[in-house]
Structures are given as structure tokens and as C-alpha cells.
Amino acid sequence: MKSSVNEHVFLLHGLWMRAFTLTMLQRRLGRAGYAVELFDYASVLSAPDVGVERLLQRAQALKSKKIHFVGHSLGGLLALQALQRAPQLTRGHVVCLGSPLRGSALARGVARLPGGAFVIGKSLGILRNGIERWEGTQPVGAIAGRLPMGLGFVLGSLSSPHDGTVSVAETELPGLTDHCIVPATHTGLLFSEQAAAQAIAFLRGARFARTS
Numbered sequence: 001m002k003s004s005v006n007e008h009v010f011l012l013h014g015l016w017m018r019a020f021t022l023t024m025l026q027r028r029l030g031r032a033g034y035a036v037e038l039f040d041y042a043s044v045l046s047a048p049d050v051g052v053e054r055l056l057q058r059a060q061a062l063k064s065k066k067i068h069f070v071g072h073s074l075g076g077l078l079a080l081q082a083l084q085r086a087p088q089l090t091r092g093h094v095v096c097l098g099s100p101l102r103g104s105a106l107a108r109g110v111a112r113l114p115g116g117a118f119v120i121g122k123s124l125g126i127l128r129n130g131i132e133r134w135e136g137t138q139p140v141g142a143i144a145g146r147l148p149m150g151l152g153f154v155l156g157s158l159s160s161p162h163d164g165t166v167s168v169a170e171t172e173l174p175g176l177t178d179h180c181i182v183p184a185t186h187t188g189l190l191f192s193e194q195a196a197a198q199a200i201a202f203l204r205g206a207r208f209a210r211t212s
Contacts (some may be wrong), residue, residue, distance in 0.1 A: 008065040008090070009034045009203065010055065014073025014098075015043045015123055021190060022072065028150030028196040029070070034203070043074055052082045059089055068092035068203050072190055073099055073166065076142070077126050083136050093206055094140040095199045097189045099171035100166045101142065103130030105158055134175030139206035143195050144171040145184040163189070180208040 009021040009029055019038035026036045039058065041051030055078065059067050067090035076099025083089060100107070107127035112118040116123055122159035134140050145163030158167045165186035172179060184192040201209040 007034050007068065007203075009036045009068045010059065010079075011036060011038045011068055012039050012041070012055070012069065012071035012075025013043070014071075014075050015120065015127065016039045017043065017072075024191050025196055025199075028193070029200065029203075032045055032200045032203075034068070034106075035065070039075075041068060041078070042198070043123055046110055047122040048074075048078055048081060050127050051078055055079075055082050056086050056089065060086075065090050066090065068094065070097065070199055071099060071204075072097040073186065074123055074127060075099070077101065077130070080131060080134065080136075080140065081126070083138055084131075089138055092138065093203050094138055095202050096140065096142045096171065097195060098166050098171065098186050099142065100127060100170040101130050101134075102170045103128055104166060104170060106165055108186065115183070125181050130170070131173065134173055138177070139177040139202075140173075141178040141202040141206070141208060142171045142173065142206070143189065143198055144168040144178055144179070144181045145186055145189050145192075145195075146181050147183055147185045147188065149185050177206055178202065178208050181198070182197050187208055 026201040030038045035110035070077040076096030104127045148160040148162050149164040161168045182194045191193045196209045
């Protein structure tokens with residue numbers, strides 16, 4: 001059963017990425033019946049507050065629609081920050097793909113390297129610390145990857161299991177409605193058919209599909 005065209009999904013990219021990297025996921029959500037918008041923001045050069053404010057302004061212009069957020073990595077943290085700032089913004093759902101909701105060990109490790117804090121930029125604070133717990137009214141689900149290929153594997157800074165960038169434990173935020181793990185790397189979550197199917201399941205029913 002397809003979703004109503006009155007349901008709007010904002011897709012938010014992660015650190016060092018741009019909105020076009022979410023095109024495959026956009027197509028899959030679109031085929032499921034959602035109106036999908038790629039939300040672009042400066043993840044390094046601007047503070048997260050700038051992106052959050054722009055996201056709120058854009059979402060508030062769609063008051064007649066049910067709004068959902070799907071954020072990859074840093075994008076999931078931005079979505080939750082937006083809803084913490086404007087808790088009555090939407091009655092929709094939030095899906096976080098590989099988001100270090102508890103804070104990123106990799107970001108903390110890179111920041112300790114010479115020039116590392118500059119590379120991560122103005123998103124270092126939120127990536128280093130994450131958030132304590134989710135207390136909002138909107139259902140939030142987190143999808144974690146478990147294929148350990150990426151910078152975190154090279155630096156040896158992550159606990160297992162992990163997706164090469166974010167550990168599963170870093171995605172397990174108190175207050176989540178649901179959580180699931182798929183066989184994907186951190187970037188691979190954007191192209192994973194299984195991750196997309198789980199995201200759609202959560203947008204529809206606030207629960208992930210159970211697999212055998």
C-alpha cells in the first residue's frame with residue numbers, strides 16, 4: 001500500500017557529503033509513495049545551528065503535510081536537533097541511518113590528530129558529544145550497519161560491531177522507538193535496498209520489519 005502524497009520526507013546527508021549522494025534513497029522512497037526532498041547544508045563550514053534553522057524554515061512552510069525526516073550520519077543528529085527546538089513541528093517519524101547519536105569515537109579520534117578538528121569543522125561538537133537521550137513525541141528509529149570497512153577500521157577506534165565509521169553501540173540512543181542492524185558499510189547504507197526497505201517500514205508504522 002502506497003503512502004499519501006501529503007507525506008513529505010526530508011533527506012539529510014552526513015559530514016563531508018552533499019544532497020546528491022541521497023539520490024538512490026530518494027528514488028526508493030519516492031516509489032513507496034512519498035514526496036521526497038533532498039536537503040543540502042554545509043556540514044563543515046557552518047555550525048549545525050545554521051542547517052537546523054534552515055530546515056525548520058523549510059518544514060514550517062509545509063504545514064499542510066505530514067513531515068518525516070531521514071538523516072544519514074550527521075543528518076540524523078540535525079533532524080533530532082530540529083525537533084528538540086520545535087517539538088510541535090510535525091507528527092511524522094524520524095529515521096537515523098548510521099547516526100552516531102551517542103557521539104562519535106571516530107570524530108573524537110580524528111580531532112586529536114594534527115589538523116583533525118579543522119577537517120571535521122564546525123560540526124565537531126555535536127559529533128563528539130551526540131545527545132543524551134530522545135524525549136520527544138515523534139517516533140525515532142535507528143538503522144545501523146555492520147560491515148566494518150572504513151576510516152574507523154583503519155584507525156582502530158571503534159568497538160565491534162560497526163560499519164567502518166560508526167559503531168552499533170553509538171546508534172543505540174535511549175528513548176528510541178526501534179532499532180535494527182543491516183549488512184552495510186556506513187556509506188553503503190545510502191545504497192542498501194534493505195536499509196531503504198526498513199526506513200519505509202518505519203515511516204509507515206513506526207516499527208522496523210522483523211527478519212528471520
